[in-house]
Amino acid sequence: MGVLYSQVADQLQALIQEGVYREGDRLPGVRVLSRQFGVSISTVLHAHQTLEARGYLEARERSGYFVRLPVQDVPEPRMPKHRSRPVPVTAREMTLDLCADEQKRMVPLATAIPHPDYLPLRQIQQSTLWAARRGLETLDYAFPGKESFRRQIAQRMATIGVPVTPDDILATNGAQEAIILALRAVTEPGDIVAVESPSFPGILQALEVVGLRVIEIPTHPSEGLSLEGLELALDQWPLKACVVVTNHSNPMGARMSDERKKQLVSMLAAANVPLIEDDIYGDLYHTGERPRPAKAFDRADNVIYCSSFSKTVSPGLRLGWMIPGRHMASARQHKYFVNLATSSIPQLAIAHFLEQGGYDRYLRSARQHYREATERMRSAVARSFPEGTAVSRPQGGFVLWVQLPEGVSGTGLYQKARAENINVAPGLMFSTTNKFDNCLRLNGGNPWTGTIEKAVARLGAMAHEQVTG
Ligand SMILES: Cc1ncc(COP(=O)(O)O)c(C=O)c1O
Secondary structure (H helix, E strand, C coil), rough: HHHHHHHHHHHHHHHCCCCCCCCCECCCCCCHHHHHCCCHHHHHEEEEEEEHCCEEEEEEEECCCCCCCCCCCCCCCCCCCCCCCCCECCCCHHHHHHHHHHHHCCEEECCCCCCCCHHHHHHHHHHHHHCCCCCCHCCCCCCCCCHHHHHHHHHHHHHCCCCCHHHHEEEECHHHHHHHHHHHHHHHCEEEEEEEEEECCHHHHHHHHHHEEEEEEEEEEEECHHHHHHHHHHHHCCCCEEEEECCCCCHHHHHHHHHHHHHHHHHHHCCCCCEEEEECCHHEEEECCCCHHHHHCCCCEEEEEEEEEECCCCCCCCCCHHHHHHHHHHHHHHHHHHCCCCCCCHHHHHHHHHHHHHHHHHHHHHHHHHHHHHHHHHHHHHHHHCCCCCEECECCCEEEEEECCCCCCHHHHHHHHHHHEEEEEEEEECCCCCCCCCCEEEECCCCCHHHHHHHHHHHHHHHHHHHCC
């Protein structure tokens, strides 16, 4: 069914794009389409909803579905061209504001947190109950992670081109801890580390916690980290590590191609600079196949792989893992110093969930949802925001990066929006400099409700006011 309705939606979309159905035309009734495509009525209805989400159809009460051409497509944001110098990192208070309790009452467009409606709650409840009944196994320190959890992770890693054994895996409290441990394992305070620009604020905070200096490398909205920019930085500065979200980065949604991943891995290996790879969004690709991580091309044991279940199964389980390679002893030692081990029950629960085979089935529907939801949000931004706005076209995950027209401040919009209980993430949070002040990150993964629709329209109106005011 999942595949069938999207095939029907694709064929109808092609007919609209080829001009067979024009703007304002009423589509044939569901019974006619069900006969035409040889599918059930519910499949046609699902295809209609999909096309509505993509911005090609509009439902009119008691009249049927009418063709609507998506608003003139918006361009992707430009890649910033900047030369930067290494600087110490200091946290922006706004980042902490996003975790504040009050944000729960706001329209949630700021945080990159999956919507609860799309988490596999029932399966995780069952697996957690199963895990809690394991007896003494749940009560000990799980150094360096539960064997059953690490075995399941090793099996999944093999399917994405990273053949490792359970002994190569260290369980962590989310990807954030994995990144911090990786940085601690390969750097000393004061060292210089390269990151994407714009970059996930948690990576900047990790650098701050470890006392590192950052050099920001320009990042293309669909191709990812600029290899030319990295080469310049490698020539100029004694880098000690490079942190990259290789698949569907946050905030841009960029995915590096296999070719670029190979180049990245070999450039860094040649310079003897470890790559810390954050693959937290890898499983949330919108189309095609699961992209391989850079670690799959690592022949020199120079890539430290980090990931977690926060974007897929649950951020609250706080369960991630890392593959530190030759830095295992150091990563284990740093983990031991900070919190000894990762909680046992979440590991046992996730191991059970993975063993039962429900994860892939769940991922299929989550991916489909995020693809449609982010497309719908793109169309809504294109309709509501002023001319000159650019929006990323993420290839996975659920966040959108919006570049506002010259002179419109993302911080200004963030403040105004908060006063109306709409929460967005201002561009300033994604860099140590002010260069993304005209940007916003939006969570595009929420179910499409009237509240979300109104909030996006309101944001667009506020942006218009800034252009004209
Ligand atoms: C790119 C990226 N890395 C790491 C994290 C943190 O992950 P975790 O919750 O597993 O610590 C996030 C969460 O927003 C993220 O977007």
